[in-house]
Amino acid sequence: MSIFTEQTSFEKAVSVSSSSRHTGKTVLVTGGASGIGRHVAMRYVQSGARVVVGDLNVLGCRQTVRSCAELNATGACFTPDESCNVTSKSSTLNLFNFAKSVFEGNPPDIVVANAGVSEVGHLDDDIVLENDIGHYPKEPRKTTLEVNLAGAILTAGIAQEMWAKAPLDGLHSQASRQRKLILISSMGGWEGIPMAALYSMAKHGLMGYWVALSAQLTKMPTKPFSCHAICPFFAATSILDTAILLALAGIPKTTPDDIAAAIEAVGMDSPSATQSDDTAVLLPDDRVPLVIRAQDFDPVSGDIYSNLAIMLNQRQPRPDQAEYRSTTVEDIRKALSHNKQFHPLQLVICAGGVLHVLNLLRIAHRSSMLQNLVFGFLQAALVSLVLAVVPKAKAAR
Numbered sequence: 001m002s003i004f005t006e007q008t009s010f011e012k013a014v015s016v017s018s019s020s021r022h023t024g025k026t027v028l029v030t031g032g033a034s035g036i037g038r039h040v041a042m043r044y045v046q047s048g049a050r051v052v053v054g055d056l057n058v059l060g061c062r063q064t065v066r067s068c069a070e071l072n073a074t075g076a077c078f079t080p081d082e083s084c085n086v087t088s089k090s091s092t093l094n095l096f097n098f099a100k101s102v103f104e105g106n107p108p109d110i111v112v113a114n115a116g117v118s119e120v121g122h123l124d125d126d127i128v129l130e131n132d133i134g135h136y137p138k139e140p141r142k143t144t145l146e147v148n149l150a151g152a153i154l155t156a157g158i159a160q161e162m163w164a165k166a167p168l169d170g171l172h173s174q175a176s177r178q179r180k181l182i183l184i185s186s187m188g189g190w191e192g193i194p195m196a197a198l199y200s201m202a203k204h205g206l207m208g209y210w211v212a213l214s215a216q217l218t219k220m221p222t223k224p225f226s227c228h229a230i231c232p233f234f235a236a237t238s239i240l241d242t243a244i245l246l247a248l249a250g251i252p253k254t255t256p257d258d259i260a261a262a263i264e265a266v267g268m269d270s271p272s273a274t275q276s277d278d279t280a281v282l283l284p285d286d287r288v289p290l291v292i293r294a295q296d297f298d299p300v301s302g303d304i305y306s307n308l309a310i311m312l313n314q315r316q317p318r319p320d321q322a323e324y325r326s327t328t329v330e331d332i333r334k335a336l337s338h339n340k341q342f343h344p345l346q347l348v349i350c351a352g353g354v355l356h357v358l359n360l361l362r363i364a365h366r367s368s369m370l371q372n373l374v375f376g377f378l379q380a381a382l383v384s385l386v387l388a389v390v391p392k393a394k395a396a397r
């Protein structure tokens with residue numbers, strides 16, 4: 001039996017009317033100025049919670065507050081005037097203290113450690129390439145580790161200290177105020193992403209933190225909070241640049257809102273706070289999330305990675321050609337409109353690179369499916385070029 005389960009209840013949880021299921025709850029989200037963080041804030045506000053967002057980007061946070069207000073929901077979103085940098089203890093503490101001031105002196109019930117970077121363009125600094133020989137050893141870049149790993153753990157640590165200082169029993173008698181620590185990891189926390197060694201390392205580190213913390217929590221007489229790790233595959237947000245989005249065209253991806261739905265679903269109270277509450281939620285594609293409990297996270301006896309490989313293999317997309325092509329075209333169109341600073345040269349380089357790889361594959365494997373893929377891609381590239389160029393040409397006239 002697989003230790004991963006397909007969590008259809010998340011789908012149900014998001015499809016049923018949810019306007020009140022987090023009423024009375026309070027939530028803090030780091031990295032709430034855009035992408036997944038903004039969707040998380042909106043999801044919780046829509047379900048009745050009060051949310052505080054913090055980010056380096058103050059204007060983005062204000063936009064999140066406005067987007068939440070436009071929902072006309074029972075919940076509300078707030079942000080401090082100053083920015084929050086999760087790599088700084090005082091700055092992150094300020095965000096928590098602001099949240100306490102909004103939440104009548106109480107710490108937030110749910111903390112989402114979401115802020116992250118991908119250092120696009122520098123992902124290969126940690127890999128020794130042939131023409132780099134002689135330049136090593138050199139100091140590894142630290143930003144990804146500082147933000148995605150140390151920053152998340154700092155956020156988690158401040159939450160735990162605040163919770164320890166305000167024990168739940170004394171503060172809230174209702175059982176409906178379970179505390180949750182939600183770490184935003186990635187599928188890169190399960191497998192290495194080529195050209196993203198530091199990113200994969202930071203996200204693997206978060207998985208280690210999650211499983212160790214969960215083991216520690218079970219030893220406590222009363223579990224003070226539960227912890228979750230959310231592991232999405234690529235989703236189109238500003239963390240990905242146009243080149244990556246183009247390279248991923250046609251591959252089934254999750255969306256920021258689906259990720260936010262999973263984050264909101266794990267924030268719901270469970271009947272009893274036990275270790276089986278501590279889960280990792282994997283969103284490897286556009287289908288229902290996979291869930292594993294922390295207690296089953298045993299790489300040796302649980303054979304966890306082969307279990308995951310089997311599950312992922314069963315979900316391999318087998319779309320018919322027409323669907324594949326139309327998804328590819330749509331993804332390319334979205335990638336081009338995603339980045340307003342997009343330079344046409346990027347498309348030419350990316351398309352050339354992808355065509356080159358596909359051509360090599362076609363020569364190596366001469367299978368009709370690959371040939372179809374090549375032609376599908378060519379068709380998609382041509383259509384998207386037309387889509388991209390025609391409006392610009394019209395505008396120029």
Ligand SMILES: NC(=O)c1ccc[n+]([C@@H]2O[C@H](COP(=O)([O-])OP(=O)(O)OC[C@H]3O[C@@H](n4cnc5c(N)ncnc54)[C@H](O)[C@@H]3O)[C@@H](O)[C@H]2O)c1
Pocket residue numbers: 030031032033034035036037054055056057060084085086087114115116117147148151184185186187231232233234235236237238239240
């Ligand atoms: N989009 C994806 O494909 C994807 C996949 C897996 C995991 N994730 C993770 O999801 C999280 C959110 O990313 P996103 O996709 O929404 O990207 P995003 O760029 O839209 O959001 C990340 C936010 O974090 C903020 N941030 C960066 N450094 C910060 C710092 N030092 N202090 C405070 N805020 C900071 C940014 O300003 C930004 O608003 C990240 O942890 C990311 O690693 C994203």
